[in-house]
């Protein structure tokens with residue numbers, strides 16, 4: 001009989017992986033305080049949100065911050081605060097979660113998709129520069145998986161051309177670029193506190209910046225129906241057009257608890273990731289992403305790798321992922337196509353978009369796979385188990401060729417699939 005678990009053999013890994021989120025007494029205490037206060041939501045200016053705004057902004061090495069409903073609306077509010085709208089162009093990498101694009105489209109601006117650097121899967125500064133036209137008003141580099149984008153190079157180009165830089169750090173809480181925290185590097189930084197993120201409150205988002213007037217505009221006004229800022233903040237007087245982007249006190253209580261764990265967890269994940277990357281070296285067809293010299297610390301929302309069928313006896317990525325999951329190692333892939341190929345562009349003529357050639361994006365969409373952050377919270381010696389499972393599959397690669405799998409089964413989030421499985425039990 002085959003040794004491979006997917007063909008009836010014994011799984012390489014039998015121990016459970018750490019559950020996400022990590023929850024402790026602290027979240028319960030903070031939540032109890034909110035419940036007892038009777039202020040659960042309301043204006044979005046309550047004490048827990050105020051505390052979170054200053055604490056998370058400080059954590060990100062910025063002076064000011066505003067918690068908002070989610071990490072998509074957070075970017076939209078930034079673009080709105082800068083007056084970006086129809087006729088303006090915003091450069092976005094073609095390999096990111098569609099949320100980055102959604103924020104631009106909701107402002108009615110035109111997206112120009114640019115290619116990625118194959119070493120990091122982040123916006124390639126040269127492609128960004130090539131994408132700039134006379135209407136370019138902003139660029140949104142994304143710190144994908146938690147590896148910082150090459151912000152100095154991007155900012156230098158942007159400054160020369162008067163372009164705003166909005167760092168989409170939704171996947172990069174606690175990551176560090178040349179000694180500076182992600183989120184602090186551009187004109188503004190945007191985070192997500194959605195369920196799968198390394199700091200989360202179910203849903204939620206955050207904008208941080210050193211520009212107090214800009215944060216006030218988002219916090220008091222355009223995130224709250226366009227009311228006036230500070231002393232002009234009043235129930236039914238509207239000076240701007242805005243959204244209901246309110247975060248709640250209940251969410252802030254959870255986020256404050258999660259924030260207390262963030263630094264330790266981020267450092268722990270980074271150490272485990274370095275161990276895992278070392279253990280994964282030299283496997284033909286399977287190449288983990290490493291760190292660029294400017295990456296002081298990777299935030300590791302994900303640990304990504306490239307899977308090349310050609311180096312793996314012709315096994316497809318979906319076959320490999322099915323087999324790896326059967327071995328007891330959750331892994332997935334994402335972003336099945338460059339964003340400019342998303343079907344919505346064929347059906348909704350409102351969405352304005354053009355694209356540069358993006359060969360690296362097209363390649364990564366075919367090759368990428370990832371382990372989610374919760375695996376990196378396991379005991380250090382379990383990193384060897386992950387690498388061991390990959391090596392086991394490499395040895396048995398020829399046997400995998402015949403297995404039948406649906407590619408779609410491995411496009412989701414392993415953490416969410418795990419959560420659904422746990423909930424169903």
Ligand SMILES: Cc1ncc(COP(=O)(O)O)c(C=O)c1O
Pocket residue numbers: 070071072073096097099100142168170171191192193194203204205
């Ligand atoms: C790169 C990126 N940008 C933006 C978002 C949007 O965040 P949210 O889900 O909080 O709206 C996400 C994740 O969801 C993301 O991964």
